[in-house]
Amino acid sequence: MSRTAVNRTLLALVGLVLLAGGALLLAGGLDLNHRWHLGLPADWTVTDPHHPVLDAADRTRWRGDSWWWPVLFAALGVVAALGLWWLLAQLRRGLTHQVTVPDADTGGTPVRLRGDALAAAVTDGAEQIPGVARARVRLVGRAHRPHARIALLLEPGAAPAPVLRALSEGPLDDARRSSGLTALRADARLRVDPGEVDRVR
Template sequence: MLGTVNRILLGLIGLVLLAAGVVVLTAAWPLGGRHEPLLTAATRQRWHPEGWWWWAVFAGLGACVLLALWWLLAQLRRSRLAAVVVDTGDGGFALLRGRALVEAVSAEAGALDGVARCRVALLRRRGGPHLRVGLELEPYAVPADVLAALAGPVLTQARASTGLPELPTEARLRITSHRARRVT
C-alpha cells in the first residue's frame, strides 16, 4: 500500500509543480508582472474581515504538515522482521533471528529440483510473520511440482522451527531467460 501512496503523492506533487511552472513561464495570473507581489494589499485586506478564513488556512496547513509527517514516518518504518519469538514449551521463550530463518528457507527452497535461484524475505504483517519467496525456475521445471515441494517439506519445517501454527507465504515464480537450443 505504501508504494501506491508514494506514486499518488508523487503524481499530485508533479502536477502541482507543472501547473505552477506553466503559470510562471507564461507570466499569467496570479503574477501581475515582474515587480508585482504575489498577493496585493487589496487581496490581503479582502479576506481580513472574514473570521473563518485564517482558521481555514491554518487548519489546511496543519493537515498538510501532519500528512507529510505521517508519510515520512511510513518511509522510515522497516517492514522486515528482525526476530521471531518462539515458545520453547517449558514456559520460556527464545528469539529466532529473522535472518537465520530466511537463510534456512532460502537454502531448502534453492535445493528443490528446477529452482535456479531463490530469494526469501521475512516481513512484518498484522497477523504475524509473513514470508515472501521469489523463485526463479529453470526452463524444464514444472511450476506445480515446485510449489508443492515448497508448500510441503520446506514450509512445514519453517513452521515447526518457529512454533507458529501457520506461516503465511507469498510465492512469486519466474522462469529464467534462456536461449533456444541450436539444432544442427
C-alpha cells in the same frame, strides 16, 4: 492506527504540501494563472512572474552577517537529510527483522528470532529442491505474524506444481516447526523462462 501507518500518512502529507508549493511557484514563474485562467488570487506574489518571491529588503537583510548563509544552507541540508532518512525508514519497515515466537521453556516469554536468519534457512532449503536453480526469500509483515515472499528461478523443463508442493512440505513446513509459528503465509513467484512469470498464492 499503527505507528507505521501514521508515519507514512505524515510523510505523504508533507510530500503533498511540498508538491503543492512547488507547483504554485512553477505556475507563477510560467504565468499559468493568467494563461490558463486558474483563478488564483491576483494579490499573491508567487502567481506574478514579474514579482520576486522575496523582495529586495528580505534578500539583503542578512547580507552583512557572515554567519547567515552558512547557517541557512546547513539547516536546509539537515532538513533534507532528515526527510530522506525518514523516507528510507518507511521503505525498510516492510521487512520483518525479528520474528516473535513463544517458548514454553521460558514460561511463555516471547523469544526473538532474526528474520533474515529464518529467510536464509528457507532460501537454502528451497534451492535444494529439484528443478530450482535459484531462490530468494524475504520476510515482511509483523513480528508475530510474518509473511514470506519467495522468488524461484526454475531450471529448464521444471514443472511448477511439484516444486510448489516440495516448497510447502519442505522448507516452509520446516520454518513453521522450527520457529514455533502456527502459520507462515507465503507468496511464491516462479520464473519459468525470461518471458513468463507465474504467481501462486
